Amino acid sequence: MLGLGLIGGSLLQATVRRGRTAFGYNRSEAGAAAARADGFDADTDLDAVLRRAAADDALIVVSTPVTTLDELLPTIARLAPGCVLTDVISVKGAVAAAVARHHPDARYVGGHPMAGTSQSGWSAAGPDLFAGAMWMLTTEDHTDPDAWRAVAALARGCGAQVVPAANDAHDRAVAAISHLPHLTANATAAVGAAESGLALRLAAGSFRDGTRVAGTAPALQRAMLEANRIALLNTLSETIDRLVAARDDLRDSGSVEIIVDDGHRARLAYEAMATTPVPPIVGIEPGEADWAAQMRRQGHLGRTWQR
Amino acid sequence: MLGLGLIGGSLLQATVRRGRTAFGYNRSEAGAAAARADGFDADTDLDAVLRRAAADDALIVVSTPVTTLDELLPTIARLAPGCVLTDVISVKGAVAAAVARHHPDARYVGGHPMAGTSQSGWSAAGPDLFAGAMWMLTTEDHTDPDAWRAVAALARGCGAQVVPAANDAHDRAVAAISHLPHLTANATAAVGAAESGLALRLAAGSFRDGTRVAGTAPALQRAMLEANRIALLNTLSETIDRLVAARDDLRDSGSVEIIVDDGHRARLAYEAMATTPVPPIVGIEPGEADWAAQMRRQGHLGRTWQR
Structure with missing residues (x-):
């Protein structure tokens, strides 16, 4: 997790709670220290964190403001180019454009968990933030289905439901x-x-x-x-x-x-x-013919990926 | 209480709970029956309720929509002209104008409790609705101080704080x-x-x-x-x-x-x-020289009547 604010911090906590190895980077020492004080693996050395991610073939989650991307993405492209990459930023067109500029070969699938509070920072984070939340996942015709599965599993593991959508519709x-x-x-x-x-x-x-x-x-x-x-x-x-x-x-x-x-x-x-139970997406698997379009169509009907 | 919806019903329940005699009118039999089923004194016969109010020298509270006033106020003027009269309607200028039209000699002090939910009707009412709420009371230069005290006591008895204000400022x-x-x-x-x-x-x-x-x-x-x-x-x-x-x-x-x-x-x-404790209005009693203007001034500074 790159950025340990409300969203990234909650994601780190939720992921560790379900028994996965996860570690974080935070620019400010105060935020990283707060995470370490709560028993989490957090560092302020971006290069070291990205080298470790590359060595572990980790899933990288960008959870910093959109304004940081022009600085962050080139570093990711340099140090961890093969890792599956996602983000939790609330706009998708601008992030996709930045990824195309700085890391065009990324195995990138954008995401947006619909969860938040008016508070921010590690102190407001908690592992239950995403329980029951909707989590949009970029689902375009060129989206890599294996990367999509990996990011969907992250969201499902946090208790969220996955909403497939195109970036512009989102x-x-x-x-x-x-x-x-x-x-x-x-x-x-x-x-x-x-x-x-x-x-x-x-x-x-x-x-x-x-x-x-x-x-x-x-x-x-x-x-x-x-x-x-x-x-x-x-x-x-x-x-x-x-x-x-x-x-x-x-x-x-x-x-x-x-x-x-x-x-x-x-x-x-x-x-x-x-207040109505959300119907699941059925009859299609990531990677099957026309899977992205079919997923988007069911997403528009209000269905979510619940596996 | 004339009208046993969310506000009137809650007021009836709060007033009875503190040991006062209170009874209600409701136009629909369904609403009156619901109140009776919960053990409260409620009737659909407006004339009978108003005659009883006059005999008991009751405080009359209008808790029906503003659109009912042209029908309701003449009946009050005819059957219970001497009772202190208040209302809980969310605008004060229009109510004061209707009172002046239909019941110009009324001992009227307008009120507006700042409490509510998006639900309505007796089924949504409860005796704690006004606990800690602000309750605006019409405080004009010509306001009758004894009537003001009576309505303020009603609001205080429901756990609200009284905010004195002129109708137009409200x-x-x-x-x-x-x-x-x-x-x-x-x-x-x-x-x-x-x-x-x-x-x-x-x-x-x-x-x-x-x-x-x-x-x-x-x-x-x-x-x-x-x-x-x-x-x-x-x-x-x-x-x-x-x-x-x-x-x-x-x-x-x-x-x-x-x-x-x-x-x-x-x-x-x-x-x-x-989130800050509300400072009380001090140094002035209803009926003292210039009391209404002094109350309004302190109300504008954010103070409330807490006695």
């Missing part, structure tokens, strides 16, 4: 259900705080929950959102359009019927999906 | 920290669901929390939001302005720095306020 999806909610949370928090001290004193559940993710460290939010610029611009524009239409309706006819009905129906659809 | 505040978060939750939910099934499958904490209140019954959301039209229009316009500025920044410079920094700072201010 990036549009997370713009809508993760990056946009960060922007609306930030806007709502700012408007509330700017209103009055009375407003913050009266703030209750709707404000508390609706602004929670604005508590995430600004640098992490920015790295995540700005790396998904194009998809986020589209979904943000659609959101603005809906809010402008709601404002016009409210001003002209005193009604918020459309936005409330649309939003309520959408929330019920989400709740129904979130 | 309505602006809740537009920002309650009604706007409903609109952003609805817009976010609708955009997410419209994206793809993949998006809803990948939805995790930020979407779940950020859209929670979109699960509230549409009729309740509409009644609440539409009754606060002017204040909501202002705060919604400010939100749109912030999101448009963020879109322009993201498009032109690839940065979301301003909205993320503003939002993060606001969220930290809210968290600091929510």
Whole structure:
């Protein structure tokens, strides 16, 4: 695991707990020391960690912000070029482009576990973070099926379900259900705080929950959102359009019927999906003819890889 | 308690639990029967309930949607004109205007407990709903101090803290920290669901929390939001302005720095306020010279009435 923050640290803990050998790199000595103090194998010497990974034919997981890739990937390409490589970064198009630039022969399969808190760092990590979570895996026509299996096994071992998807479909999806909610949370928090001290004193559940993710460290939010610029611009524009239409309706006819009905129906659809057992992907194995397209098709129907 | 939904039902349960005599009216027989089945005194005969309230000199609490007031208030004025009257409706200007229209001599003090869930009805009610909650009380220069004390005692008896405020300041505040978060939750939910099934499958904490209140019954959301039209229009316009500025920044410079920094700072201010013990209002009693203005001033500094 390269990077022992919330995600990488949780991954290290979950992997060691199921009896696998795992070791980590962290740039700051404080983070590495915290991991060692908890009994984990962590180092600040990137070259040494990568040489060890190469010697062990380890699976390498990049769990650092997307902004670190231009520095990190060339080192991986130099010291551990044959290792299967994945990442847990919340955008996939930008990571795939960086891999193509710096490590074009990588046995790379991108990943994105849909788990997190507004806290960050090793101190917030825990081995149960991924239990029951969805974990997107890059599933393109050229994806190496053996590497895909290896990364899928890592996710399954952490208790997650694997969602196969193309990178661009993933990036549009997370713009809508993760990056946009960060922007609306930030806007709502700012408007509330700017209103009055009375407003913050009266703030209750709707404000508390609706602004929670604005508590995430600004640098992490920015790295995540700005790396998904194009998809986020589209979904943000659609959101603005809906809010402008709601404002016009409210001003002209005193009604918020459309936005409330649309939003309520959408929330019920989400709740129904979130509370129904997820059907498994069936009838196809990685490496079989047309496997990636078939996996993506079943993924779009809401199925997950559960083996 | 007139209306035995989430708020009125919880109020009935909390009041009875502390040993007071309390009884309720509910329009639907189903709701009244549910309350009776749980051992509470509930009826569907409004006239009988109001005659009993008048005979007992009861404190009357209106806990029905704002849209019922034009029907309810004239009946109260006719059958129980001398009773102290309050309400728990989430807007105060519209309620005060309806009281002035239909029951101008009422000993009325508006109230708004900042408690709720996305569920509604008697089945969602419970006596602990108001524990630790803020409970705004209309505190205008002409407010009757004895009626104010009576309503404050009701709120304190439910475990809430009393926040004195003028009606217009309250309505602006809740537009920002309650009604706007409903609109952003609805817009976010609708955009997410419209994206793809993949998006809803990948939805995790930020979407779940950020859209929670979109699960509230549409009729309740509409009644609440539409009754606060002017204040909501202002705060919604400010939100749109912030999101448009963020879109322009993201498009032109690839940065979301301003909205993320503003939002993060606001969220930290809210968290600091929510986790610090609330200082009490001191040095003034209801009925003393200039008491309402002094109460409001301390309320704006974040103090609450805790006696």
